[in-house]
Amino acid sequence: MKIGYLGPKATFTEAAVAALFPSEPREPYNTIPDCIDAAAAGEIKAAVVPLENALEGSVNLTLDYLIHEQPLPIIGEIVVPIEQHLLVHPYHAPHWREVKEVYSHAHAIAQCRKFLHTVLKGASQVPMTSTSAAAKFVSEHPHLPAAAIANRLAANEYGLVIVQENIHDYDYNHTRFIVVSRRNEPLSPNSPLYAGDKTTVVVMLPQDHPGALHQVLSAFAWRRLNLTKIESRPAKTGLGNYFFIIDIDAPLDEVLIPGAIAEIEALGCTVQLLGSYPYYFA
Numbered sequence: 097m098k099i100g101y102l103g104p105k106a107t108f109t110e111a112a113v114a115a116l117f118p119s120e121p122r123e124p125y126n127t128i129p130d131c132i133d134a135a136a137a138g139e140i141k142a143a144v145v146p147l148e149n150a151l152e153g154s155v156n157l158t159l160d161y162l163i164h165e166q167p168l169p170i171i172g173e174i175v176v177p178i179e180q181h182l183l184v185h186p187y188h189a190p191h192w193r194e195v196k197e198v199y200s201h202a203h204a205i206a207q208c209r210k211f212l213h214t215v216l217k218g219a220s221q222v223p224m225t226s227t228s229a230a231a232k233f234v235s236e237h238p239h240l241p242a243a244a245i246a247n248r249l250a251a252n253e254y255g256l257v258i259v260q261e262n263i264h265d266y267d268y269n270h271t272r273f274i275v276v277s278r279r280n281e282p283l284s285p286n287s288p289l290y291a292g293d294k295t296t297v298v299v300m301l302p303q304d305h306p307g308a309l310h311q312v313l314s315a316f317a318w319r320r321l322n323l324t325k326i327e328s329r330p331a332k333t334g335l336g337n338y339f340f341i342i343d344i345d346a347p348l349d350e351v352l353i354p355g356a357i358a359e360i361e362a363l364g365c366t367v368q369l370l371g372s373y374p375y376y377f378a
């Protein structure tokens with residue numbers, strides 16, 4: 097069975113799949129929900145989708161879809177370096193500074209704000225489902241004065257010219273991708289890219305409980321469980337109601353994490369385990 101990814105060909109997500117599953121067949125999907133749905137239906141072995149970028153933060157669509165629509169377990173994570181380039185059809189290469197439209201994934205546009213504000217000031221910014229969808233669109237519309245923000249793979253795949261390299265605003269640009277599957281079997285740590293293990297939980301606080309978040313955090317703190325991320329997302333049940341997504345820098349053991357979860361549940365919180373899985377660096 098195949099590994100599904102946010103496509104079309106030559107997205108950063110495909111680069112993540114190539115690093116983690118070099119010899120497995122791949123299947124592109126147009127959107128993150130399509131890809132996660134295919135994994136939930138068992139059409140593919142696993143889905144790889146973006147979760148968080150170092151410059152722009154979480155990919156809310158992925159988080160929300162996993163929490164509210166398709167609660168599939170996370171079985172692995174890979175962090176991939178991200179280099180954004182400006183791509184145009186070869187016809188526009190000599191006068192690329194005159195492009196009037198820039199197409200890309202919203203996260204990629206956000207990673208290049210300073211470049212767009214200074215070098216392509218006034219050009220409209222058009223969000224697409226992925227960076228390679230933008231590159232494909234630009235290659236299919238040579239008459240448009242348009243550019244795409246995407247990677248080198250996309251330039252090669254769609255016959256575009258890179259006119260400016262590394263246009264992301266800050267050097268440290270990485271994206272975390274997660275692997276989700278309906279079979280809750282974490283990937284093997286037996287890989288040269290393996291860097292450690294993590295556990296992700298989603299906590300819903302009880303209403304009107306002063307200090308609840310403080311108590312949740314202290315359940316981890318006194319057990320010396322290191323947290324690498326805490327993020328709130330709307331519970332979508334009313335203003336002021338949030339989920340907290342918490343990454344613990346440890347594998348699920350038999351004592352510490354179950355103990356912390358039991359303590360948090362005793363406060364009246366709901367806890368959902370999203371997965372305990374190895375992470376890798378490409």
Ligand SMILES: O=C(O)C(=O)C[C@]1(C(=O)O)C=C[C@@H](O)C=C1
Pocket residue numbers: 102106107108109110146149155178201203204225226227228271
């Ligand atoms: O559009 C792509 O190429 C993707 O793989 C998606 C995505 C994202 O959602 O953050 C992945 C990496 C980059 O941060 C920009 C876009």
